[in-house]
Amino acid sequence: MHIVILGGDGYLGWPTAMYLSRKGHQVTVVDNYFRRESCRELDVAMLYDVPSLPERARIWHELTGLEIKVVLADLAQPENVRNLFSGDVSYDWAVNENFTGVPEAVVHYAEQPSAPYSLIDHNHANTTITNNLLVTNNLMFAVKDMAPDVHIVKLGTMGEYGTPNIDIEEGWIDISHKGREDKFLFPRQAGSIYHTSKIMDTDLLWFGVRMWDLKVTDLMQGPVYGVDTDESLLDPRLRTIFNYDEVFGTVVNRFIVQAVVGYPLTVYGKGGQTRGYLNIKDTLQCVHKALETPAEAGELRIFNQIMETLSVNQIADLIATVGKTRGHAVEVKQLENPRKEAEEHYYNPVYQGLLDLGVIPHYLTEKVVREMFEVVEKHKSTIRKAIIFKGIKW
């Protein structure tokens, strides 16, 4: 299958590219280095440097003989999206510079993915909204106009649902009201501008699916943790980016860094905030399984992409436990919550669809945490404590 990955330089994009390449697919990645540039803008470092995207693709080819074509382009510009379908594209790295042909599937990761980033100020909120919606809209129109059979696999977020007082279904709910019935998108109410931009993506794709019979899978993902995947074990230069700051670092990854440098684990408020989590390896499995069994024409297929639910306190306790066995003096510290969110709440999401497709879940075990500690400890000397917590409020 020919698959284009939008946002192919990111935390999930690059590992997905390698995974699908090794499964025998022809992969093209597109990115505009938004994350790398934002890290520079905000002065937040990554745990280790990663090569440029063309260089990563070159190393991958050198080690495996497999080609991942690279395009460096801003997908908020419609022509850059349309060129991926017309063939009017020039590759920034490729073994064979010829156009691979119209893709059969597009995996869409090309979004500003951070809640705190989206709430730094009105300008960052605007950037989040315009980037995320323009990329999605450009993709939707390009597919409708140029390649209506393409399967769009879009990364959504469990955060779209918020923490309602009813069970969270996989995307949809049947409502009976005053003796009549209809089926609707499950109610959405998010806790940040970023998460709200993902609700808007859903609004947009649901429109496109109804109007133009597009094929869309929306993967409502929880926070992802992890560093290595089977492919990155080939060579450390193939590892995905690893942020440990408040803006771009996801909670498990960030807490392990904090434990290693003796920075207290920063639990916001009571720490009862419960979310669904998954290992980065499971993101790859989920996207792959979704690609193997595409949505039907006119179907917005929604899966809740999590493998277990955990509270912040549970995560902090687990990391403290493992950290202590490795000689780190780990302290857990409750901070006044910089966010407006429920610190104790009902949370009962359904997450069965991807398991039914054959995904084999990993869980956040002591062993998994230990392996992450091993990676982080090797890079301890590079960690900048000052960037861990910035206190962005909303």
Place this chain on the structure above:
Amino acid sequence: MHIVILGGDGYLGWPTAMYLSRKGHQVTVVDNYFRRESCRELDVAMLYDVPSLPERARIWHELTGLEIKVVLADLAQPENVRNLFSGDVSYDWAVNENFTGVPEAVVHYAEQPSAPYSLIDHNHANTTITNNLLVTNNLMFAVKDMAPDVHIVKLGTMGEYGTPNIDIEEGWIDISHKGREDKFLFPRQAGSIYHTSKIMDTDLLWFGVRMWDLKVTDLMQGPVYGVDTDESLLDPRLRTIFNYDEVFGTVVNRFIVQAVVGYPLTVYGKGGQTRGYLNIKDTLQCVHKALETPAEAGELRIFNQIMETLSVNQIADLIATVGKTRGHAVEVKQLENPRKEAEEHYYNPVYQGLLDLGVIPHYLTEKVVREMFEVVEKHKSTIRKAIIFKGIKW
């Protein structure tokens, strides 16, 4: 009360400005002439010319002694919104150039309001999304950062709800699911990119209300018809803009123009599409009543702003009936529907809240239609038949 009207040059914005000015409020209008420029871009004419916005304000002052301050600015630029609260604003017309002070309320009409415009192509879709969301987001952040007590009165659309198979409540619905309960935004699923951008506005404002205790009234308006209001009767130069083309002309206004020039009334498909309608005079009443009784802090108050529901066939029949009494050979013609929409459907919206606030409804009677015919007939010689129907498909 000091009230700022965003989109104060538009079909509803300018009549609202005069209405509120006459009620004794201090009014500032802001506009970037988006509608006038789009009419030029798309080569669609208005039924008659209207003076520039400063000139309208000057005429209003000359006739009434009342001041409507004018700012010409693009509100998608955050600084242009923030300046309205900081006082760092220069007026393009004013009797007294001093800053009036932080407004107590903002009426937000500054959106690209046309469904067909939003579906001309991907570029017009992008313009719709970015303009509408950036103005709303800029307003939300300016209020949060600079004037959190401001009451935002936002024009939504009944089109956000679509045509569900259950009764449409005023914005909210209680859902019982698997033995638990919660209250949510009423499900939304719109029929165009424009209407979808309004869903996104709701997503955004609902976030702001929950996070920052903003005071927001969202008026879910149906298609508006009419020309004159009590204020425009003072002088025809004060009349609101009147579009009769497929892109910017609302259905009643457009059909009357078609009847006058012998252009068949273009019913899409079976004509059973039912919507809620209101007279432009009732828009002014509704906005005024909403301003008089503001939403509470932390309340997203939603009203369905319609006065009656009508099918396209009912409207066409009424206009044909009145047209024939005035000597016009009115033909009703069913066209293949250029849109994907239900042509026969259940439709039962609640619209009680604004009546409870004291709004006295007008209805689409033969008399009202006759008065509109009188205005249109006077301008018959200027009507360009070629621009009535463009066949924008989606």
